[in-house]
Amino acid sequence: MISDRAHFDTRGTTSPADYEYDYSWYYRDYPLIAKDKFGADFYPDFKEEFLDDPEGLIEQTELFEKLMAGDERDEWYREGLFTQLAADVFNFKLITEPYKMFGKESHLYWEHHLVLNEIADVARDNFYADSAVSLLQQRRVNGDGLPALSCFYFPSTDTAQHWLWKYYEPSAFENVDPGSVKRLGDAIPAVYRNADRIVGQLLAEADPDTTIVIVSDHGGGSWQEQGDGAAHEGYSGNHRPNGIFIAAGPGVRQSYTADDMTIYDVAPFVMHVSGLPVSDVFHPLASESLTTESLTLHPPSTINSYGPRIIPAEVLEQMKNAAAGDQMYLDRLAELGYAEQSNE
16 A cells, blocks of 8 residues: 555555655655755654764754755755646646746736646656556566555546636636636646556556456536635636446446446445455445356355454554644545534
8 A cells, every 4th residue: 555645655654664665755755855955965764774873863853844844845846847747748837936926816826826736636646656557567576466456546637627627618717818728728638648648557567357447436517606715715626426437357348338327336346346245235236337248157246244344453553653644634635625624
């Protein structure tokens, strides 16, 4: 499991823990940021490496706090990775300090602000995709074969619809700058093209016996009623109940289009094609999406319950380690409309 915060993870939420050395920006980038921005050497494992060097430990701790404060770190990403991705994905020339050049009344402020928001998610998705491909390839080298189940979550197609919809459908809004539309009208499709590229990377690692399932939890559309406050400032898109369910692989009906599948059909489908009985707590299996031959060879089965989930002690410890970052993560989910926050 690569942590959902692994790209800046410092809390040990990746499992197995040694994956973090190869699959986190903390280990990959932070030493480079420290050298470029502070002219100093940063050692990610400084707490262990400087146990017998109190002065060095203090220096490393202070450097760590500077890095985690984020100003120089974020500037480093804007100047390098984000600028390059904005050009590659959006064909957009990013101004790395729009907040110093424009006020919020300027359409250029919003162009660059929203592109920065979105390109950060694209960068994260690309990081996860590269990590996933590397892990799958390493399993092949080790002779371990493909996992029984691999899950990948990429949020950039979601956030693009929140931030960039007004450029995609300017007719739904008033006073969208024509120049902005010209520059960013293709931004949402561009994010989907990047997602398609990622899917292609993963498909290249699959074998003929692999069933592929691609789903979304909702769709998107224009949104003009954000209300007051900063939580949704800059948003022009929000959720729609429609989504996608795409499947391919052994036993899946080819060229079949279902009109009535819902998000509740995902888990039963994945359980069945994985050879597991479907628990009674789930929606019934959408068997019409499978071939008659496959249903004959592998008849659907059910189970009353899988019982309580027993969480291993080491996983509980990782959850405890992650708790320090949970509020930030919950704030982000609330901002996107996936969680409710309260002061209690």
